[in-house]
Amino acid sequence: MQFDHKHFDKDLLIQLYAGLVKPRMIEEKMLILLRQGRVSKWFSGIGQEAIAVGATMALDSDEYIMPLHRNLGVFTARKMPFSKLFLQWQGKKEGYSKGRERSFHFGSNEHHICGMISHLGPQLAIADGIALAHKLQKEQKVSLAFSGDGGTSEGDFHEALNTAAVWGLPVIFLIENNGYGLSTPSSEQFICKQLADKAVGYGMASKIIDGNNILEVYQAIKEAREYCITEQKPIMIEAMTFRMRGHEEASGVKYVPKELFELWGKKDPVQNYEDFLKKENIIDDAQIAAIREAIQQEIEAGLEIGFAAEAIKPDTAEEVADVFVPYKAENTVITDSCAKSEKKFIQAISDAMRQAMERHPKLVLMGQDIAEYGGAFKVTEGMMEQFGKERVRNTPLCESAIIGTALGLSIKGYKAMMEMQFADFATVGFNQIINNLAKIHYRWGQNADVVVRMPTGAGVGAGPFHSQSNEAWFTHTPGLKVVYPATPEDAKGLLLASFEDPNPVIFFEHKALYRSVSGQVPDDYYTIEIGKARLVQEGSDVSIITYGSGVHWATEYAKQHPELSIDILDLRTLSPLDYEAIEASVKRTGKVLLLHEDCLMGGIGGEISAWISENCFQYLDAPIVRCASLDTPIPFAIELEQNFLAKGRLDESVQKLMQF
Ligand SMILES: Cc1ncc(C[n+]2csc(CCOP(=O)(O)OP(=O)(O)O)c2C)c(N)n1
Numbered sequence: 328m329q330f331d332h333k334h335f336d337k338d339l340l341i342q343l344y345a346g347l348v349k350p351r352m353i354e355e356k357m358l359i360l361l362r363q364g365r366v367s368k369w370f371s372g373i374g375q376e377a378i379a380v381g382a383t384m385a386l387d388s389d390e391y392i393m394p395l396h397r398n399l400g401v402f403t404a405r406k407m408p409f410s411k412l413f414l415q416w417q418g419k420k421e422g423y424s425k426g427r428e429r430s431f432h433f434g435s436n437e438h439h440i441c442g443m444i445s446h447l448g449p450q451l452a453i454a455d456g457i458a459l460a461h462k463l464q465k466e467q468k469v470s471l472a473f474s475g476d477g478g479t480s481e482g483d484f485h486e487a488l489n490t491a492a493v494w495g496l497p498v499i500f501l502i503e504n505n506g507y508g509l510s511t512p513s514s515e516q517f518i519c520k521q522l523a524d525k526a527v528g529y530g531m532a533s534k535i536i537d538g539n540n541i542l543e544v545y546q547a548i549k550e551a552r553e554y555c556i557t558e559q560k561p562i563m564i565e566a567m568t569f570r571m572r573g574h575e576e577a578s579g580v581k582y583v584p585k586e587l588f589e590l591w592g593k594k595d596p597v598q599n600y601e602d603f604l605k606k607e608n609i610i611d612d613a614q615i616a617a618i619r620e621a622i623q624q625e626i627e628a629g630l631e632i633g634f635a636a637e638a639i640k641p642d643t644a645e646e647v648a649d650v651f652v653p654y655k656a657e658n659t660v661i662t663d664s665c666a667k668s669e670k671k672f673i674q675a676i677s678d679a680m681r682q683a684m685e686r687h688p689k690l691v692l693m694g695q696d697i698a699e700y701g702g703a704f705k706v707t708e709g710m711m712e713q714f715g716k717e718r719v720r721n722t723p724l725c726e727s728a729i730i731g732t733a734l735g736l737s738i739k740g741y742k743a744m745m746e747m748q749f750a751d752f753a754t755v756g757f758n759q760i761i762n763n764l765a766k767i768h769y770r771w772g773q774n775a776d777v778v779v780r781m782p783t784g785a786g787v788g789a790g791p792f793h794s795q796s797n798e799a800w801f802t803h804t805p806g807l808k809v810v811y812p813a814t815p816e817d818a819k820g821l822l823l824a825s826f827e828d829p830n831p832v833i834f835f836e837h838k839a840l841y842r843s844v845s846g847q848v849p850d851d852y853y854t855i856e857i858g859k860a861r862l863v864q865e866g867s868d869v870s871i872i873t874y875g876s877g878v879h880w881a882t883e884y885a886k887q888h889p890e891l892s893i894d895i896l897d898l899r900t901l902s903p904l905d906y907e908a909i910e911a912s913v914k915r916t917g918k919v920l921l922l923h924e925d926c927l928m929g930g931i932g933g934e935i936s937a938w939i940s941e942n943c944f945q946y947l948d949a950p951i952v953r954c955a956s957l958d959t960p961i962p963f964a965i966e967l968e969q970n971f972l973a974k975g976r977l978d979e980s981v982q983k984l985m986q987f
Contacts (some may be wrong), residue, residue: 372397374571377596381544409629448483456735477508486728497555538566675815694746726756750781765806786839790963813878820855860908866894917948949987
């Protein structure tokens with residue numbers, strides 16, 4: 328192994344050595360503790376330390392890194408105290424995630440680290456978002472994201488690299504090519520010669536380096552950093568290395584030919600660097616011993632603290648409270664003017680977006696075709712002209728990367744909105760919403776200040792992939808607020824409230840209402856509290872509890888049936904639900920119809936029905952009835968679509984209920 332140190336000063340060379348030895352020594356200790364059964368799972372990075380350590384030390388300490396499961400060296404090079412790391416791995420309250428996360432799945436803003444989720448690839452787009460914040464603020468900074476060779480096969484890898492390249496984002500994508508993804512060798516993972524070849528397709532520069540040579544890694548990342556900042560472009564670095572232990576400690580290494588261990592054993596990053604420093608008289612045995620002794624002491628002291636810490640005592644209230652960043656939602660009106668104008672639903676939404684952009688200078692809008700073209704439904708028409716192309720951004724067809732980017736923006740203190748062209752396409756961004764946006768605050772205290780706008784619903788003959796009602800996918804996920812307005816006034820006030828809220832909000836807009844429903848909408852800025860239902864009309868015979876298009880079906884039905892005194896409750900928010908308003912409606916009528924456009928099975932109606940039975944049984948005079956759409960995909964032909972929708976069964980459902 329050739330080390331080239333001609334322009335590094337001696338102190339740096341020694342610091343790099345100490346940085347390299349530290350994760351190795353921690354790991355050696357962890358392997359002993361593992362054998363003693365004193366720690367659980369462990370993913371080893373032995374043999375790969377030079378990459379994490381060299382890369383981290385080449386960056387400024389306030390530049391974000393998105394590490395993976397073999398990157399202990401990132402955490403140690405960022406000087407995280409070993410005691411706290413150990414408390415983290417032990418699942419203790421004093422760790423970085425209050426016992427909620429395992430191994431390296433946590434972050435720390437103090438250390439500018441955003442930890443992984445198990446899915447690996449979603450990390451990469453978060454680096455895009457952080458880099459976009461740097462770019463918008465004209466900060467001379469980069470972000471750096473790790474990927475394994477296996478992870479490069481994920482769609483998220485493609486999306487993140489493509490987006491970074493198209494948007495000219497200063498991101499270093501650092502691939503650790505260790506030849507295996509769990510047991511799968513590279514030959515079964517990709518067919519290009521080197522992973523760096525993939526960069527060509529993205530129009531991205533790339534470089535292959537010896538990942539076991541810390542000086543080469545350090546130098547390459549320093550140069551990559553300079554390149555990203557001056558050129559305002561991303562770069563891919565492929566670091567060739569080898570994993571000297573199993574995927575994780577329990578999984579063994581039977582599938583790896585012995586010769587490979589022999590070959591790479593000779594290339595050990597720590598031993599080779601130590602030999603080099605000694606040969607060059609940069610360090611001597613006494614200095615090596617002193618460095619190791621100091622690390623040893625830190626490890627022992629850390630372990631003592633870790634083992635002495637008490638086992639975690641669950642506090643349910645704290646667990647629930649930490650799902651969201653604390654935020655007091657309320658109704659607000661900023662000016663005294665009560666001027667109102669007649670607006671279509673879609674105009675109310677545009678109005679809200681415009682006022683939110685004025686109010687929050689750090690709000691960035693992203694979505695397919697939303698800039699010059701004004702969006703598929705023209706919601707953002709004129710906004711690029713008003714707020715500029717930096718804040719109103721056309722995106723490539725990369726839903727997952729854009730949601731990841733939104734999260735990265737949030738980490739840097741921005742607010743982000745992503746317009747899903749149709750709610751149906753949330754499937755291709757689902758992982759980022761469900762596993763990153765929703766869980767990150769609970770996991771390690773970072774909020775996701777992101778609004779995903781979802782044009783949803785049927786009634787326009789658009790078939791199975793442009794008409795779905797998929798709100799229940801999200802109401803089932805703790806950590807998301809799910810908002811679903813039915814009127815123009817609510818649409819504006821709730822959307823403005825969603826932008827105020829620092830938590831992730833999935834905002835449903837029924838596209839059949841966009842141009843069919845109008846109403847008086849206050850001209851000025853106002854918000855409507857998320858989580859509060861609206862009593863559309865009070866009644867005493869039967870309650871129809873509904874939302875979205877259901878509100879209009881119920882209102883029309885009530886007009887056609889003046890003989891019935893119908894109580895109509897518009898939920899407005901599906902998560903959190905307004906249980907108080909639901910209970911009040913049940914008390915008024917004793918008969919409940921839950922109406923929604925979503926399918927019957929697993930729709931929110933089932934959940935509300937269960938809650939009413941458990942909590943309001945004494946007020947009921949009849950079984951709860953659900954009126955929902957068929958449990959089939961949504962068909963295209965208008966006749967079939969009408970047959971599918973709940974609306975056609977509303978009368979039958981009310982009559983059934985009124986028989987009691
Ligand atoms: C989406 C997803 N699929 C599968 C897995 C299971 N898994 C965890 S790590 C891993 C191998 C990753 O290989 P690579 O990216 O090369 O990183 P390495 O472990 O070699 O460092 C697999 C398949 C996962 N965590 N996430």
